Every structure is written in structure tokens, then in C-alpha cells.
Amino acid sequence: MQRIAKNRMIIPTQAIEGLEDCRELPHDYLLVGQGGIYATPTLVQTVLGSCVSVTMYCAKYRWGGIFHALLPRIGDFSGSRTRGDQYRYVDSSIWSLLREFAKSGISAKSLECKVFGGASPLHQNCDASAGNRNVKVAMEVLADEGVTVSASSLGGNGGRKLFFRTDTGLVLQKRFIVTTCKECKTP
Numbered sequence: 001m002q003r004i005a006k007n008r009m010i011i012p013t014q015a016i017e018g019l020e021d022c023r024e025l026p027h028d029y030l031l032v033g034q035g036g037i038y039a040t041p042t043l044v045q046t047v048l049g050s051c052v053s054v055t056m057y058c059a060k061y062r063w064g065g066i067f068h069a070l071l072p073r074i075g076d077f078s079g080s081r082t083r084g085d086q087y088r089y090v091d092s093s094i095w096s097l098l099r100e101f102a103k104s105g106i107s108a109k110s111l112e113c114k115v116f117g118g119a120s121p122l123h124q125n126c127d128a129s130a131g132n133r134n135v136k137v138a139m140e141v142l143a144d145e146g147v148t149v150s151a152s153s154l155g156g157n158g159g160r161k162l163f164f165r166t167d168t169g170l171v172l173q174k175r176f177i178v179t180t181c182k183e184c185k186t187p
Contacts, residue, residue, distance in 0.1 A: 022165065033088035035067025037100045041167035048117035049159040050131035052090050052138050056097055056147075057112040057169030064166030065101065067093040072137040090137045098145060108147045112169050115139070115152040119159055131155065 011141075022043045030046040030053075038044065039061070046053055047069045056065040066086045074089040086092040098108050118135035135154050142149055151161065151171070158176040 012145055013077060016176045025165075029103065029162075031070040031083065032068055032070045035065070035069075035087035035093055035097065037063060037065040037097065038166035039063050041165070043163065044164045044166060047159060047161045050117070050120050050129070050134060052115065052117040052134040053162055054090075054094060054097070054133075054138060054142070054169055055116075055162075055164050055169070056101065057113045057166075058101060058106050059112065059169070060110070061104070061106065062167045063101075063104075063106075064164060065097040065168060066164050066166075067097065069093045069134065072133045087176055090134050091141045094138065094145065094147075098147070108145050111147060113142060113147045113149050114169075114171050115142070115154060116160055116171070117174060118154045119156050 014086050025041050028038075028042050028044045030044060032051060033182045038040065041062075042064075043077070044064075046066070048068065051068055052071050053066055053068050057063070059132050069087060069090040074092040086096045086167040101108070101111065115131035115135070115138050118138075120129040120131045132155070137147070153175075154172055156175075157178040160176065163172045
């Protein structure tokens, strides 16, 4: 079964299931450097460019975790850290979420993990771009910790808006379209 939206876009049923009852859920909006574990059903939103978000979901407890990280490695910026800054960095964000799940006896291998972001909005399609470095670190740390990534949407030139339902692990994303610059003729 499919639904037709007002703009005549066909929406598959699986994209709608689990969302119709979201209006009653508490909503949380993550800014850069924020994240955590949600033990109660919550709809978490965030907007990403070169930043990275990783969602983790435990089906047994129906808990979800998510963060919005700006920079790749905490060790690269040791002089500018402050207490509570762990969600500003991709590596320490992953370690923080895994540590919080572990406190409740939830192993890294039992989590469903999804990775998003890492765009290069300034058209820097090279390994040194902020987005590419964030993605590389996320994938390396997750692999090192034994976490399997079940889905991802990474790179590109446009940003993303994420909607994460913490009690089901459902993630929906809206991609932002980047148009061509008339003066420089680059997409």
C-alpha cells in the first residue's frame, strides 16, 4: 500500500509506519555537541552538514542513542576541551554512547547502528574535507569497537535533517538539494 502526498510524491507504507503516532511523543532537537541515550520513547531531530550523527538502538530495552558531532577526534583538540564536551567529537561520542549502554548490560554487538552526515557543502570532495574526516573516524571507531553498521547515508554536497524514533530505531532523513552556482558552474 502506498500513500500519495499533497505534492503527488508517492510515499511507501514502510516509511509511514511508526510515524503517525509520533505527535504524542516528546520531541528533542540536538544541536552541535549534544547527544545521549533515551530510555523513554522520544522523537529526536537534528540537522547535519559536515557533522556526523550515529544512532544506536537496543531492541531488547527499546532504548536509543544519538549524537551530533562536529569534529573527528577528541585527541586532536586537547587544548580547547571543556567538561561535557564529549559529544562535540565523533570518536568520544561513540565511546560515550557505548559506555552508557554498557552500564545497563547492553553490549556493542547487540546494537543496531546507523551513520549519517559527512557532507562537503563547500564542494571539497577530497579526503581532507571535514565531512570525509568525520565519516572516516566514525567508521573506524565503530569497526574497532565491534559495532556493525546496518545503514548509512554519507557524503555528498547537501545537508540532511534526521528524525530518529528512539523506541523503534526508525530513522527518516530529508536531504537538502544543492543547486549549481551560476558564477562558478560547479554543483
